[in-house]
Amino acid sequence: MFNDYEDAIKNIKSIFENHKPESIKKINKVAVFIALIDIDGVAHIVFQKRSKIVNQSGDVSFIGGHIENKEKPLDAVIRETVEECNLDTKNISVFGESNYLLNFNGLLMYVFVGQITGINFHDIKPNEEVEKLIAIPLEEVLSCKYTVYRSDIEIKRDENFPYDLIENGRSYNFLKSYELTYFYQFKDCIIWGLTAKILNSFVDILKNYNK
Template sequence: MFTDIQKRLAEREPKPLGKQRYFSVLLPIIMVAGVPNLLYEVRSQHISQPGETSFPGGAVEAGETYEAAAIRETMEELNLPFDCIHILGEMDYIVSDQVVIRSFVAELKDVQLEDIVCNEEVEEVFAIPLDYLLTHKPTYYTVSTKLEHPENFPYELIQGGEKYDWKSGHQAIAFYHLENHQLWGYTAGLTARFIELLKLENPIE
């Protein structure tokens, strides 16, 4: 029995508990006037979260790796060939009770910002110089969440009953204050984390 248990555990990849949906995004670095920039999308009006800023990305399909999903979604949304996307590595990722979002950093090779022709999911693209992000920190605003229980919740089955000390949740949401675009939430959080990682090493050349 123990050998069988060991075999089953060895054959699977550990995952977060729950019924999360799996997504992957790409943080694309593009050269603009000889300066490295992070590329962002503005979501079109006929998809979810219309008008919001995001990185290229989407749901991971069955049998697909997170990295392959990030590349595929970027190719589709920005109409780029595979050879233009040079993966530099994987960054930190997001886990919540609803989603898992893995993130990858890539260089867009031989791509001009003004030549990008987006598909119908993207309203426009814009770029922010890394130098700007390295010198302008986001502002964080904390929101709180509170558990609400249904009327038939079985308080009698837990120690303390209705007086049980439930923990409330707190989440810090990042906002970058830009003149012409919005940048907040998961996208801002991934941006801030990427910039933090750059600052941990020697200045980029």
């Protein structure tokens, strides 16, 4: 198939002309919603405290969840908002996207910004995946002094890893990396981890555009 140069080129060209690239490493895709809501004329950001029946129970996060097979990120974030908050699509208005997050473990998070309208915050009844909803004034978020901590990422290789096949063996200059973990502390909750990292990026965008 690939012995003859012309045949090999024709074959490879026909494959890659129509090949849709994807990540070599498996990517888990998630879509989250930075949802604003009006409470007594003041803009608030809506967060959720995760219930005991889901992963990372007790954590405070944005509304959202995993993107299903062949689902578009925008469709996923609207579906998750409808499901988790028991809303109608008419209550959801998406303005656009904030910066996405690709984590070191292969988690890709799409971030949408918008508002929930046509319903009072205290009348929203979330589903069983959500212990409760939390609304924090946007101005309080913008003025909050966060803390950040560095964690080095270490790769532990098998005991029989073939260092002898690598130039310089165990002394090879392997890639080193680190992770920054943000913490935001408010009266009603602590926001940390990926949610805090997304929040930090959102706040930076707002501040940079409003200098």
